[in-house]
Amino acid sequence: MRFTSQTSSDGVTEQLFTLPFTFGEIPGVLxxxxxxxxxxxxxxxxxxxxxxxxxxxxxxxxxxxxxxxGFAVVAVDAxxxxxxxxxxxxxxxxxxxxxxxxxxxxxxxxxxxxxxxLAAQSVPEWRAVVDAVQEVDHVGTGRVGYWGLSMGCxxxxxxxxxxxxxxxxxxxxxxxxxxxxxxxxxxxxxxxxVQWDDEKVPRGASLALxxxxxxxxxxxxxxxxxxxxxxMFEVDSTLRxxxxxxx
Amino acid sequence: MRFTSQTSSDGVTEQLFTLPFTFGEIPGVLxxxxxxxxxxxxxxxxxxxxxxxxxxxxxxxxxxxxxxxGFAVVAVDAxxxxxxxxxxxxxxxxxxxxxxxxxxxxxxxxxxxxxxxLAAQSVPEWRAVVDAVQEVDHVGTGRVGYWGLSMGCxxxxxxxxxxxxxxxxxxxxxxxxxxxxxxxxxxxxxxxxVQWDDEKVPRGASLALxxxxxxxxxxxxxxxxxxxxxxMFEVDSTLRxxxxxxx
Numbered sequence: 001m002r003f004t005s006q007t008s009s010d011g012v013t014e015q016l017f018t019l020p021f022t023f024g025e026i027p028g029v030l031x032x033x034x035x036x037x038x039x040x041x042x043x044x045x046x047x048x049x050x051x052x053x054x055x056x057x058x059x060x061x062x063x064x065x066x067x068x069x070g071f072a073v074v075a076v077d078a079x080x081x082x083x084x085x086x087x088x089x090x091x092x093x094x095x096x097x098x099x100x101x102x103x104x105x106x107x108x109x110x111x112x113x114x115x116x117x118l119a120a121q122s123v124p125e126w127r128a129v130v131d132a133v134q135e136v137d138h139v140g141t142g143r144v145g146y147w148g149l150s151m152g153c154x155x156x157x158x159x160x161x162x163x164x165x166x167x168x169x170x171x172x173x174x175x176x177x178x179x180x181x182x183x184x185x186x187x188x189x190x191x192x193x194v195q196w197d198d199e200k201v202p203r204g205a206s207l208a209l210x211x212x213x214x215x216x217x218x219x220x221x222x223x224x225x226x227x228x229x230x231x232m233f234e235v236d237s238t239l240r241x242x243x244x245x246x247x
Numbered sequence: 248m249r250f251t252s253q254t255s256s257d258g259v260t261e262q263l264f265t266l267p268f269t270f271g272e273i274p275g276v277l278x279x280x281x282x283x284x285x286x287x288x289x290x291x292x293x294x295x296x297x298x299x300x301x302x303x304x305x306x307x308x309x310x311x312x313x314x315x316x317g318f319a320v321v322a323v324d325a326x327x328x329x330x331x332x333x334x335x336x337x338x339x340x341x342x343x344x345x346x347x348x349x350x351x352x353x354x355x356x357x358x359x360x361x362x363x364x365l366a367a368q369s370v371p372e373w374r375a376v377v378d379a380v381q382e383v384d385h386v387g388t389g390r391v392g393y394w395g396l397s398m399g400c401x402x403x404x405x406x407x408x409x410x411x412x413x414x415x416x417x418x419x420x421x422x423x424x425x426x427x428x429x430x431x432x433x434x435x436x437x438x439x440x441v442q443w444d445d446e447k448v449p450r451g452a453s454l455a456l457x458x459x460x461x462x463x464x465x466x467x468x469x470x471x472x473x474x475x476x477x478x479m480f481e482v483d484s485t486l487r488x489x490x491x492x493x494x
Binding site: 194196207210211215216217218219220221222223224231233236237240244 | 441443454457458462463464465466467468469470471478480483484487491
């Protein structure tokens with residue numbers, strides 16, 4: 001793992017890094033409170049489809065997790081996203097997704113294929129990222145949480161199911177079709193976000209995914225609005241959820 | 248309105264009162280922070296079926312609303328509950344409810360009849376309670392919120408729909424059958440609680456009631472467990488919801 005830059009503003013230190021791994025370099029960013037020393041809880045943030053590790057919704061939440069909870073936060077570019085090369089297979093599936101959305105055809109099966117394609121790579125990558133980041137002195141081996149909506153949920157569910165170091169997860173904006181089997185293996189506390197008028201994820205598929213989590217504590221928050229209209233007060237709730245389970 | 252007792256403990260003053268009204272005396276209780284002076288927001292708490300104004304779940308929440316938010320909180324015995332006389336009609340409907348539950352028959356239509364019977368009385372009673380309590384110096388005419396689950400939701404929905412002084416409501420554990428028309432007239436922010444494994448309220452009926460609220464801001468919180476197993480962290484959420492809308 002190699003840090004390539006470090007900046008600080010408003011109490012948060014932001015370090016860009018690259019991590020060599022099986023499928024090429026993983027570009028990532030680590031946020032910690034200024035002056036952090038010693039081990040702390042770590043939040044992994046999985047961005048949405050077409051976004052990247054520095055998308056505004058990621059950065060804004062990450063900075064709040066660092067400042068308000070003292071957590072370390074890491075985001076990486078998902079496979080074929082941000083600064084990473086795209087594969088012919090990725091281009092084929094995204095073209096199919098685009099066609100189906102433009103022609104009003106059912107896109108869910110293609111989303112499932114899309115998430116399965118990327119998760120085969122992203123699950124081992126996230127494990128390597130946790131290994132590497134927890135070696136950093138001011139991160140250390142504290143508790144781990146995962147945050148991811150939409151594609152960040154589609155890729156997060158199989159990761160959280162596979163990774164026992166993850167102790168709590170905020171997921172949502174995704175349906176059961178893409179990860180129902182993995183969901184049934186998740187037993188850690190889950191906060192799950194649903195947009196009641198989501199134009200991309202059918203309401204029933206969202207509720208079905210929530211239903212599949214085997215967690216004794218799981219809580220569903222549904223709000224009116226479309227896919228990208230999650231209300232800001234849910235960020236407050238996310239902060240408290242992670243603080244309750246990771247502090 | 249006549250106060251009949253006053254006690255204080257742990258920073259909260261508790262005053263019992265009775266309020267004469269059309270259908271006889273309404274017995275109630277008012278909680279305020281010790282030493283309260285001047286106007287403040289007021290939370291009205293509607294208890295569940297078979298419970299009363301001093302049920303443990305009411306008292307525990309009321310004391311937190313008073314201590315942590317500085318609110319005034321009032322609860323009254325619903326018609327035919329607590330210290331109030333029961334009517335022949337009430338006894339007939341509750342006997343029918345009991346029979347249906349014991350024999351495994353569909354109870355929803357009888358719940359609807361039960362709530363309609365009581366709401367015809369409780370809606371004007373709540374309006375009279377707000378009138379009277381806001382005359383008290385250390386309550387005054389601040390913002391008003393309503394909290395009620397189960398029967399407290401069944402009676403609360405028509406009240407919140409009818410009473411423009413209510414600015415925010417926490418509702419839940421009830422389905423659309425008993426109050427769908429009134430729900431469609433509610434436009435204030437609503438936090439709505441669903442128990443995912445509720446043995447009394449079908450999941451679909453709960454989701455249908457949430458769907459009916461006309462509020463631009465409404466948020467559904469669903470948690471695993473049976474009707475009475477709402478997790479304690481939802482009380483924290485309720486406090487923040489009321490603080491956001493009434494402070």
